[in-house]
Each structure stands twice: as structure tokens, then as C-alpha cells.
Amino acid sequence: MSAGMRRLFASVLALGLFGPLSPVTAAPDKPVMAHLPTVETFMLSNGLQVAFLQLDTAPVVAVQVWYHAGSKDEPRDRRGSAHMFEHMMFKGTDHVRPEAHAQMLNRIGGYVNAQTDEDATHFINTVPSDYLDFAVQLEAERMRHLMFRKDMIDGEREVVKEEIRQRENNPIQKGVKRFMEIAFTKHPYSWDAGGDLGDLDATTSDDLKKFYDAYYEPNNAMLVVVGKSTSAAVKASAEKWFGKLAKAGDPPRPARAAQEPIQSVKRKETVAPSQVGIEIIGWHIPPAKDKDIYALQVASIILGAGDSSRIKVRIKSVDPKTKKPLGLDGGMEALVHEDPGMLLGLGVYLDPAQGAMLEAAIYDEVDKLAAKGPATDELRKAKNQVQAAFVFGLEHAQGLAEAIGRSWINTGDPSSFLHDVDNVEKVSAADVQRVAKQYLTQDKSTVVVIPPPGAGSPAPTPNPAPAAPSPAAPAAPKAGGK
Numbered sequence: 001m002s003a004g005m006r007r008l009f010a011s012v013l014a015l016g017l018f019g020p021l022s023p024v025t026a027a028p029d030k031p032v033m034a035h036l037p038t039v040e041t042f043m044l045s046n047g048l049q050v051a052f053l054q055l056d057t058a059p060v061v062a063v064q065v066w067y068h069a070g071s072k073d074e075p076r077d078r079r080g081s082a083h084m085f086e087h088m089m090f091k092g093t094d095h096v097r098p099e100a101h102a103q104m105l106n107r108i109g110g111y112v113n114a115q116t117d118e119d120a121t122h123f124i125n126t127v128p129s130d131y132l133d134f135a136v137q138l139e140a141e142r143m144r145h146l147m148f149r150k151d152m153i154d155g156e157r158e159v160v161k162e163e164i165r166q167r168e169n170n171p172i173q174k175g176v177k178r179f180m181e182i183a184f185t186k187h188p189y190s191w192d193a194g195g196d197l198g199d200l201d202a203t204t205s206d207d208l209k210k211f212y213d214a215y216y217e218p219n220n221a222m223l224v225v226v227g228k229s230t231s232a233a234v235k236a237s238a239e240k241w242f243g244k245l246a247k248a249g250d251p252p253r254p255a256r257a258a259q260e261p262i263q264s265v266k267r268k269e270t271v272a273p274s275q276v277g278i279e280i281i282g283w284h285i286p287p288a289k290d291k292d293i294y295a296l297q298v299a300s301i302i303l304g305a306g307d308s309s310r311i312k313v314r315i316k317s318v319d320p321k322t323k324k325p326l327g328l329d330g331g332m333e334a335l336v337h338e339d340p341g342m343l344l345g346l347g348v349y350l351d352p353a354q355g356a357m358l359e360a361a362i363y364d365e366v367d368k369l370a371a372k373g374p375a376t377d378e379l380r381k382a383k384n385q386v387q388a389a390f391v392f393g394l395e396h397a398q399g400l401a402e403a404i405g406r407s408w409i410n411t412g413d414p415s416s417f418l419h420d421v422d423n424v425e426k427v428s429a430a431d432v433q434r435v436a437k438q439y440l441t442q443d444k445s446t447v448v449v450i451p452p453p454g455a456g457s458p459a460p461t462p463n464p465a466p467a468a469p470s471p472a473a474p475a476a477p478k479a480g481g482k
Contacts, residue, residue, distance in 0.1 A: 039415040046247040047219025051414040052234040053226045061227030062397040063125040063135040066405035069215035070119040072188040072255045080195020086116045087156040093145040116193040119338040120409045129228040140241035171274035175450040183446040187260040217248035227397040268447040277452030279347040288410035295431040301382040304332025310365045373433030
């Protein structure tokens with residue numbers, strides 16, 4: 001699942017929704033920006049794209065390989081295939097024994113990991129800079145030389161299935177899973193990267209080999225290197241180890257034929273009770289490269305990021321009549337993807353009677369923003385949060401490599417993240433008001449209600465939306481991590 005959704009889950013479970021992106025002090029009239037680094041890019045003859053950013057703050061390099069292959073690229077009856085490779089890629093190649101990739105890099109003081117989401121799967125290596133070439137060699141080896149042993153596949157299938165079972169026991173995650181099924185009636189974002197138990201059982205070695213040969217190819221990948229090295233060294237290593245791999249055909253893109261229809265009727269469903277009550281309200285938003293994304297992200301910060309955001313203040317303020325707050329907490333976040341994503345608002349409560357009032361309060365705050373736009377100080381504060389988070393993110397090789405890879409997946413430009421702050425700075429109060437009016441109307445929203453304990457069995461809720469085309473979506477909020 002996306003990084004935004006992972007933060008969403010962590011925040012819900014901690015009941016501390018959407019704190020500030022970073023500490024923000026005084027609001028200057030003009031933003032204070034750091035010197036922007038330069039991302040160098042080149043392409044090998046086999047189509048592998050390479051991005052390098054020099055960072056000399058520490059004698060380390062982050063070496064990552066991003067594959068444009070996420071859960072939205074899976075066949076609808078083989079959900080979990082992308083997640084399987086996140087595990088399988090550590091389980092042995094023609095020249096590297098199982099688990100040796102991680103073991104060897106750990107021994108030299110390195111760090112390895114991997115993550116799968118809706119749009120991509122990427123593999124993470126952070127090593128002393130002297131071992132750049134070794135890390136590149138290991139990544140090139142497993143790009144095309146993975147061993148498909150039945151015992152390995154069966155074992156990793158059970159590992160992935162156990163992760164799904166653990167998540168299915170969490171009613172909050174099940175509620176968000178159901179939300180995505182209702183919100184996406186056609187697009188494969190209706191399921192996430194975790195996988196489906198039945199589909200995994202049905203997935204054969206041949207199915208996985210077909211997925212591997214389609215997507216784990218040099219012309220569907222980007223090598224990202226950030227750290228204490230040189231462009232010449234990165235080019236030499238990439239050519240030496242990846243250059244010998246053959247170019248493949250263009251991989252299939254099933255999501256292109258399954259674009260989500262425009263939603264014009266509100267959808268709502270109540271699911272089984274949880275430990276706390278949660279109202280989930282979401283709206284479709286454009287893809288990452290759309291110009292309106294910046295104004296929508298600013299709107300989400302104003303509405304739901306930080307203690308002074310509108311939704312959080314509204315929910316936590318004590319009502320003069322009841323002498324109680326409307327709920328426990330609330331927030332909002334934009335889930336930005338390669339294809340059109342979602343903007344999610346949440347409210348958390350304990351009293352079953354509060355659910356409808358909390359839902360109405362979230363809609364009311366959104367409607368107020370659409371009616372009058374943000375105040376000058378709100379707009380400046382939201383921009384400060386984005387800028388502060390960006391500046392802090394420039395300090396770490398691994399974080400910069402993540403930003404480069406994600407930019408490439410989302411926009412096709414590995415350096416596009418470097419322009420985000422400037423584009424956010426250009427957002428006006430009128431822009432925020434316009435996107436709130438355009439995208440965040442009640443008739444375009446989807447609502448899932450997770451009642452608190454004592455609410456009883458959920459009553460049937462009219463829902464005009466057609467059922468998701470897949471038989472059952474996965475429960476996993478994301479796949480990731482070794």
C-alpha cells in the first residue's frame with residue numbers, strides 16, 4: 001500500500017491522527033529554502049533507467065531498484081503476485097544462495113529491505129560507499145536470475161498468507177479494505193498489495209514466472225543511487241552489471257483498460273463494529289502528475305493535518321450543550337498515486353450516537369473551505385509544513401532515493417519531487433477553494449462507518465455503487481519489509 005495509507009493506519013491505531021509533517025515555528029512572509037540537489041539521469045541500451053544524486057554528508061550510498069510493477073498490475077484472479085516477489089527476490093538466484101543477498105550486506109554494516117504498493121515494488125540497500133559496485137551487482141543478479149524452486153514458492157506463499165490472516169483480524173484494516181472496494185468499482189486500486197488467500201492458493205509457479213518475465217526486466221526498472229559516489233562510478237557499475245541484460249517487450253498495463261468511472265452519487269456502507277468507532281469519508285482525486293494535486297494536498301493539510309487543522313479542532317472541541325467533544329480525534333490525508341487516488345478524511349469516536357454527527361461535521365468543514373477558501377495564515381502554515389518536511393528529507397540518502405524512485409513511478413520524472421515545494425508555494429487561496437468545490441462534494445464521496453462497541457449489528461445501508469469486479473479484496477494495508 002502507499003506510504004500515505006501506511007501512515008493513516010499507524011495514526012488510526014494510535015488515535016493520534018495526522019500530526020504536523022514536521023515542527024513549524026514562525027510563519028515567514030517568504031519561504032526559506034535549502035539549496036536543491038541535482039539528479040543526474042541516463043539510460044542503458046537495454047532500457048534500464050539510472051538516477052544518481054551525489055550526497056557527501058556520510059560515507060554511504062543508498063542503492064535501490066524500482067520496478068514499475070505493483071498490485072494494480074496483477075491479474076484480477078492472481079492478487080498477491082507482486083507481494084510474492086518482494087519476498088522471493090531474497091530467496092536465491094543462479095549465483096547467490098537463498099538469503100545471502102541480505103546476509104552479505106548486513107555483514108558489511110549495510111541495511112536491506114523491500115516494499116510493495118499499488119504502483120511499484122522496490123528493493124532497498126544502504127551500504128558503505130566502498131560497496132556500491134557490490135550492491136549493484138547483487139541487484140542485477142536477481143533482476144533476471146531468480147530461481148523458481150517449488151519449495152521456495154510454497155514457503156513464501158505461506159508467509160504472505162499469514163500476513164494476510166493477521167491483518168484480517170484487525171477490524172479497522174478490514175474497514176479500510178472495504179472502503180477501497182466500494183470507492184473503486186473498476187480500477188485495480190480496489191485491492192492493495194497484500195494479496196488474497198484464495199488467489200495465492202491458485203497462483204502457480206508458471207503464473208509467477210510469467211509475471212517475473214513481464215515486469216522484472218531492465219526496461220521496466222530504475223536503478224537509483226544516492227550518496228557519496230560519482231556519476232562516473234555509478235555509470236560504470238550500472239553498465240558492468242546491468243548492461244549485459246537483454247531488453248524485453250513492453251509489459252502489460254491492465255489498469256489502463258480499467259479506468260475508474262466518474263462518481264456522481266454518494267456511496268455508504270456500515271461494517272462490523274471495532275474497538276472504536278471510525279467514520280471514513282473519501283473522494284477521488286486526480287493522478288500525481290495533475291496540476292490540481294498541489295492544491296488538494298494543501299487543502300488536506302488545512303482540513304486535517306496537525307492539532308490546529310479544521311477537522312481536528314472541530315472534533316476535539318467541547319460542545320457547549322453536551323459538555324463533551326464530538327469525538328476522540330480526526331484528520332485528513334491525500335493518497336496520491338500514479339493513477340487517480342483518494343483524499344481520505346477520518347473521525348474517531350466512542351459513543352455510537354456520535355457517528356452521524358461526526359460525519360456531518362467533516363462534511364461541514366469541507367463545505368466551509370469550498371465556500372470561503374482558507375485564511376491567509378492557514379495557507380501559509382500549510383505551505384510551511386510542506387517546506388519543512390522537504391528540507392528535512394534532503395538530509396538522508398535513503399529518503400532521497402525513495403523520493404527519486406517514487407517521483408519516477410508517479411510522474412515519469414525522477415526529479416519531479418524537487419519542484420514540489422515551488423509548486424506548493426504557487427497554490428493560492430482561490431486554488432484551494434476551487435479544488436474543494438470541484439472534487440470534495442458530498443455526491444462524489446464514499447463513506448464507510450465502523451461502529452464502536454455496543455452499536456449492535458450494522459443495519460443495511462443503501463449503496464448505489466456496483467460491486468467491485470473482483471470476488472474479494474485483500475485485507476493487507478500494505479506489503480513491505482523484510
